[in-house]
Amino acid sequence: MANIRISSRYAGGNIRLLDNMGNEIQLEQELRDTAQWWFYWSFRADSSLAETIEFVFHNGEVIGPWGPAVSRDGISWRWLGSVAVIAPNRFRYTFAADETCYFCFSIPYQMHHFESFYATIDNHPLVKREVLTLSEQLRPIPKLLLGNPQASEHLYLTARHHACESTSSYVLEGLLEALLEPSSSLLFNDYCIHVIPMVDIDGVENGDQGKARAPHDHNRDYIESPIYRASDAIIREITALGAIKAGIDFHCPYKWGGRNDVPFIVKKGPPVKQEILKSLISG
Ligand SMILES: [Zn+2]
Structure with a gap:
C-alpha cells in the first residue's frame, strides 16, 4: 500500500503517474492534444506518513529554478524554492503525516482565481460583466466591459489563448486594477475596454497545455473559418466594433x-x- 496518493481531479490538474515506489514517485506531464513537447503539469499528493518524497519527471526539464509552485488548499500558491530542486526534472518535499499538498509547474490561475478577483471589482461603477459565448464544453466565457460601451474608442484585452500560460493572468489583473483606479478615470471619457480573461476556458479548467493543439490552437484560429467558439465570437465582436484602437493578448511564451x-x-x-x-x- 503506497503511502502517497497522486491525483489531478481538480481545476487545472494535469499528471500521468508512471510509478509509485513509496518514497519516489515517477511522473510526466500529459501533453494531450498538444502536437509538440510542452511542460505544464499540476497534481495533488496526499501523504499518510511524515516522510521526504522525491518526485521524478520523465519527459524533459519541467522544474524551474524556484522549484515547483506549492499549495495546501489548491487556492493560495507560493514557490517551494530552489532548495527543493534536485535537478530540472526532480524535486523533493517533506510531508507531515496526513498532509495534502498541491504542486504545479508554475503559479496557476483558474476560474476560481478570476472569480475571487472579480468579486473585488464587481461593484465598481465602470465594470459590467457579460458572457462572450459558451465554450465547446458549454462553460460561459466571461467578458468584462470597462467604461461606456458607446465610447468612441475601443481597446481589446485577451488572455489564455494558450491555456497553461497562467502568470499572464496576474499581469492582466494588475492592469485592470490600475485602469480602475480613480487616477485613470479620464481615460473612460473616450475609451471602452473589452476584456476576455479566459479565451480557452475549457483548456484552463481541464489543465490542458493548450499550446500547439492539433490541428491548431486558439491563438492560431483567427482565420476565415475559425474552429473555436471563443475566437469566432471575438472576430465577430471586433468586426462589429468597426475598428479598435489597440488590442493586447497576454501570453507566457x-x-x-x-x-x-x-x-x-x-x-x-x-x-x-x-x-x-x-x-x-x-x-
Ligand atoms: Zn501563448
Whole structure:
C-alpha cells in the first residue's frame, strides 16, 4: 500500500503517474492534444506518513529554478524554492503525516482565481460583466466591459489563448486594477475596454497545455473559418466594433530564463522579433 496518493481531479490538474515506489514517485506531464513537447503539469499528493518524497519527471526539464509552485488548499500558491530542486526534472518535499499538498509547474490561475478577483471589482461603477459565448464544453466565457460601451474608442484585452500560460493572468489583473483606479478615470471619457480573461476556458479548467493543439490552437484560429467558439465570437465582436484602437493578448511564451523571467512585448523590436520570426514559436 503506497503511502502517497497522486491525483489531478481538480481545476487545472494535469499528471500521468508512471510509478509509485513509496518514497519516489515517477511522473510526466500529459501533453494531450498538444502536437509538440510542452511542460505544464499540476497534481495533488496526499501523504499518510511524515516522510521526504522525491518526485521524478520523465519527459524533459519541467522544474524551474524556484522549484515547483506549492499549495495546501489548491487556492493560495507560493514557490517551494530552489532548495527543493534536485535537478530540472526532480524535486523533493517533506510531508507531515496526513498532509495534502498541491504542486504545479508554475503559479496557476483558474476560474476560481478570476472569480475571487472579480468579486473585488464587481461593484465598481465602470465594470459590467457579460458572457462572450459558451465554450465547446458549454462553460460561459466571461467578458468584462470597462467604461461606456458607446465610447468612441475601443481597446481589446485577451488572455489564455494558450491555456497553461497562467502568470499572464496576474499581469492582466494588475492592469485592470490600475485602469480602475480613480487616477485613470479620464481615460473612460473616450475609451471602452473589452476584456476576455479566459479565451480557452475549457483548456484552463481541464489543465490542458493548450499550446500547439492539433490541428491548431486558439491563438492560431483567427482565420476565415475559425474552429473555436471563443475566437469566432471575438472576430465577430471586433468586426462589429468597426475598428479598435489597440488590442493586447497576454501570453507566457515559454518557461524560465532570460526574457521569460520578466514581462516583455513580443515582436516589439530586435533581437526578440527576429528570434521569434526565425523560430516561429511566437506567443
Ligand atoms: Zn501563448
